[in-house]
Amino acid sequence: MRNRFRITWVTLVVSFTCFGQADIENESEFKSLFNGVNLDGWTTKIHHYEVNDNYGDTFRVEDSLIKVRYDKYEGDFNDRFAHLYYDTPYSYFHLTMEYRFVGDPHPGAPIFIEKNSGVMFHSQDPKTMLKEQNWPISVEMQFLGGIEKDKERPTGNMCSPGTDVEFEGKIDPRHCINSSSETYYGDQWVKADLIVRGDSLVTHIINGKTVLEYEKPQVGGAVVTGYDPKMKPDGKLLQEGFIALQSEGQPIDFRNIKIKNLKGCMDPNASNYKEYYIKSDSDACVY
Numbered sequence: 001m002r003n004r005f006r007i008t009w010v011t012l013v014v015s016f017t018c019f020g021q022a023d024i025e026n027e028s029e030f031k032s033l034f035n036g037v038n039l040d041g042w043t044t045k046i047h048h049y050e051v052n053d054n055y056g057d058t059f060r061v062e063d064s065l066i067k068v069r070y071d072k073y074e075g076d077f078n079d080r081f082a083h084l085y086y087d088t089p090y091s092y093f094h095l096t097m098e099y100r101f102v103g104d105p106h107p108g109a110p111i112f113i114e115k116n117s118g119v120m121f122h123s124q125d126p127k128t129m130l131k132e133q134n135w136p137i138s139v140e141m142q143f144l145g146g147i148e149k150d151k152e153r154p155t156g157n158m159c160s161p162g163t164d165v166e167f168e169g170k171i172d173p174r175h176c177i178n179s180s181s182e183t184y185y186g187d188q189w190v191k192a193d194l195i196v197r198g199d200s201l202v203t204h205i206i207n208g209k210t211v212l213e214y215e216k217p218q219v220g221g222a223v224v225t226g227y228d229p230k231m232k233p234d235g236k237l238l239q240e241g242f243i244a245l246q247s248e249g250q251p252i253d254f255r256n257i258k259i260k261n262l263k264g265c266m267d268p269n270a271s272n273y274k275e276y277y278i279k280s281d282s283d284a285c286v287y
Contacts, residue, residue: 195262
């Protein structure tokens with residue numbers, strides 16, 4: 001019985017991985033999350049500030065890009081970690097975007113934030129965050145850039161503020177798990193794809209190559225401080241949540257932010273049936 005289960009699960013993982021690679025090649029069904037003009041449809045939460053206070057114009061739109069900048073900040077960084085949330089939660093989805101690191105970190109920012117940012121998913125609603133909460137309870141696809149020549153610094157890693165994941169069949173105690181990606185230096189654009197299947201398999205893809213997979217994202221772990229205890233029921237599987245771009249003190253640009261919803265009507269007789277859906281939502285069917 002145990003061997004049969006193992007074979008079945010391996011087959012399932014391989015099928016999901018193949019799905020992910022094929023899905024990247026077909027972008028016709030992706031929806032843009034960014035209109036290229038303003039931040040309509042997005043909500044800001046910065047540590048030490050209330051929801052929707054975009055202190056110092058941290059997140060701004062210029063040249064049809066979402067830019068993270070600190071030139072209007074007064075004083076040192078003061079741990080003003082920030083996140084820009086898309087206003088619609090998702091559960092099963094394929095997110096794609098490009099990012100590039102530019103400039104130098106803001107003075108006083110922690111040393112670890114140099115060429116460090118990311119995108120959070122399955123995040124709590126920013127409206128449930130307290131003013132002094134430093135990070136959202138979420139899972140992060142971490143973006144890193146190379147700093148020292150010939151010293152590896154992979155990108156597309158997993159970090160877990162207030163969460164846990166299963167890696168290689170068990171809960172992994174590490175806050176961050178490195179991917180197998182190459183190291184990218186300078187201000188080059190890097191393409192990141194994230195495929196999330198509810199509370200099951202998660203796939204990280206960098207420049208078209210799968211670099212990390214893990215399972216069962218759930219509430220747990222540490223790192224997050226200043227949160228409402230009601231928002232952290234440890235052990236609860238995360239089936240859906242909000243997507244957020246990160247600001248940690250390092251200037252960064254984002255573009256081509258798109259999503260393909262993988263949950264919907266799976267009845268071929270419905271007018272809104274899509275063959276790429278992998279999670280059924282019968283209530284969404286239109287006949």
